[in-house]
Amino acid sequence: MKKTIITVIVAILSGICMGLFFFKKFDVENVVLASNTNSIYAVQVGVFKNILNAKECSKLYNGIMINDKDLYRVYINFIKSEDILEVMKNYYENKGINYYIKKIDVSDSFIEVLDDYEIVLRDQDSSNYDITINSILKEYLKYEENATNE
Numbered sequence: 001m002k003k004t005i006i007t008v009i010v011a012i013l014s015g016i017c018m019g020l021f022f023f024k025k026f027d028v029e030n031v032v033l034a035s036n037t038n039s040i041y042a043v044q045v046g047v048f049k050n051i052l053n054a055k056e057c058s059k060l061y062n063g064i065m066i067n068d069k070d071l072y073r074v075y076i077n078f079i080k081s082e083d084i085l086e087v088m089k090n091y092y093e094n095k096g097i098n099y100y101i102k103k104i105d106v107s108d109s110f111i112e113v114l115d116d117y118e119i120v121l122r123d124q125d126s127s128n129y130d131i132t133i134n135s136i137l138k139e140y141l142k143y144e145e146n147a148t149n150e
Contacts, residue, residue: 038111041085043077043092044100061097062130064137066144077133078106078140080114084121091126110143 045061048054054072058065063076079085117136
């Protein structure tokens with residue numbers, strides 16, 4: 001009985017010592033438990049150095065051109081949820097559009113707007129997607145304009 005009690009006490013004390021050792025070893029103040037990033041999927045059809053080529057591509061795909069430092073990126077959609085992403089992948093593949101899915105960070109306000117449009121996308125036929133996607137792109141341009149003015 002004494003050996004069992006001594007073994008339990010030794011195990012508890014060694015656990016406390018190990019816990020204190022690791023607690024002091026790591027800087028607890030800089031540990032991030034969860035990050036609140038608002039990442040969405042951007043459907044990109046091109047990246048250009050030449051603005052004229054980017055404009056031509058954006059017209060061809062009914063997309064928007066975003067200036068990203070020395071490059072011009074052409075986006076044709078922005079998507080938040082995985083299920084809508086899969087639907088849109090099928091939609092673009094059926095149209096024969098080559099694209100690249102890129103994760104980008106946006107604000108809470110744009111996430112809220114995108115949530116509303118995704119509800120519409122879920123409930124509509126693919127023949128009406130272009131109207132909704134065009135509205136999403138216009139909202140993103142407003143978001144970009146507000147973000148650069150701040």
